[in-house]
Amino acid sequence: MRILVTGGAGFIGSHFVRQLTTGAYPEYDDAEVIVLDRFTYAGNEANLAPVAGSSRLRVVRGDICDTAVVDTVMPGTDLVVHFAAESHVDRSIAGAAEFVRTNVQGTHTLLQAAADHGASRFVHVSTDEVYGSIEHGSWPEDHPLRPNSLYAASKASSDLVALAFHRTHDLPVCVTRCSNNYGPYQNPEKAIPLFVTNLLTGHPVPLYGDGRNVRDWLHVDDHCRALALVAAEGTPGEIYNIGGGTELTNRDLVSRLLELLDAGPEMVEQVADRKAHDRRYSVDCTKIRTELGYAPRVPFEQGLADTVRWYADHRDWWEPLRPQPAGGAGSLTEVSC
Template sequence: MRILVTGGAGFIGSHFVRELIAGAYGLTGSDVIVVDKLTYAGNLANLTPVAGHPAMRFVRGDICDAALMNDVMRGVDLVVHFAAESHVDRSITDADAFVRTNVAGTHTLLTAACVAGVGRFVHVSTDEVYGSIETGAWTEDYPLEPNSPYSASKAASDLMVRAFHVTHGLDTCITRASNNYGPYQFPEKVIPLFVTNLLEGATVPLYGDGRNVRDWLHVADHCRGVALVAEHGRAGEVYNIGGGTPLTNRQLTETLLEIMGKDWSMVRQVADRKGHDFRYDLDYGKATAEVGYRPATTLKSGLAATVQWYKDNAAWWQPLKPARVE
């Protein structure tokens, strides 16, 4: 089998590639083509553990480049599409790159996949396309109500994937995941931002009153869920991949402070983000029933291991924060 992984040098994509090459999934023995533009969040260092492996080929390129995508798509059996602009704050100040990469780039890939006769196209999306939910948890049939330019661009890409399945018969699956955390995450995201700031002796910025709720999912669980959907998901279906661990931002902050031996004096409250969704929570029962997905990493152990990774790998993250990200 030949597998094309887009965004494979990013945080989540690189974890998938490292585990795929290591034989952690049922897709073992595959040849893997990794495509990544290496923007600020893409980093070849993320692939160091598998660099030079005979089963992997790295291609630096833009998923909006139709000629390149047509070329790398030849002979591909499975596409796992992680490549995306994903930081909400950046989308609020400048949404252009989000529309280009997340919508136009996904369209380019889908078109190339149809031309090449790809067997399956797995599109990795986000719970943020659902908007905000006051109580309960989203199932896959919940209406899409995105509230940020980022989530709107992902919702648009989800609909494009659906359209290519219905119109062109492309075998597609969509996964929608909770907030990810784990090693190699770029330090603009809340957990690595807070951890690295605290390691540097800097304060951490907490939006508003800290009552916003997010469901947290370790990257290892997320990628295993994506692999299960790639292997066993039904064509044309959407699968939620959740962590089952919703926390307020304040609770998350308190947990990180406790792990790192810090107190609330290291927290500074900042003005809330525009259009800040209040609460996310995913029902992943469908993924459990149909593909056998369940999260395996507890939040307590996952956060402790993540903090330790950043402590042990300052050489990886310090160059990414030349002017402290706050």
């Protein structure tokens, strides 16, 4: 069996690859794994270093928008797990062209190649942000898409293209929509690693607006285990929400990190709110729970403490990746949450 993992050097993709190649998903123990990654700011060779010596792993440097490159790795592929995407909301506000190119055009290139070469399964990894914002309750998979950020709009577009390939070309596509991920190897421009690395280096934590935006937190290991379930048992043409079951305001999240790092409230810096900042995300995970038996296993308190410890112990990994200080008081104000 051959599995193609796009964006396999990124945060979530590399976790999936490390798990694949070390026996975490027994149904894929004998699979050959090909990583296709452009190695932009989000793709890091160090993320794959723990499994770089695996005889089952091949890494290809290339762009998912490049038809020639995709056509070299797709033949013989049984399963595509598509992580590759531009995903940083603040970057999409500054300029959305690359988001449309990678997330929409790149997804189309992969889907077309998968259909042409007869791939037997395509898992398209998306986000809960495509639903927009919800004040009460949780989104089921059939909720209308109402993305507010340009990033979310590009992902919603790619979701629709993927599902259209299933209906038009009978390509066995499943779409997953996850809540906010956290864990080791996450780029320090994202919320939790940015907050943690700021505190570890004596910088204040930037908190958007009133800090009362709510997110559901999902450990990367639970997310990847759910993806393996969808890949093995998901129904083609279906969408599966994947959540962690821990909803927190950003202010509550920061309070927990301050406590874990023995820092006081003076280390919180209020910053201007993001444009079109969604107030609350919440996905209904009934479908994946009842159909595939998924449930998150990593308690948030444990996962967060382990994540903080990982960043404290791996400064050599994140220090070269940190955003440069901007604004007053030496603060680092680029944050995605």
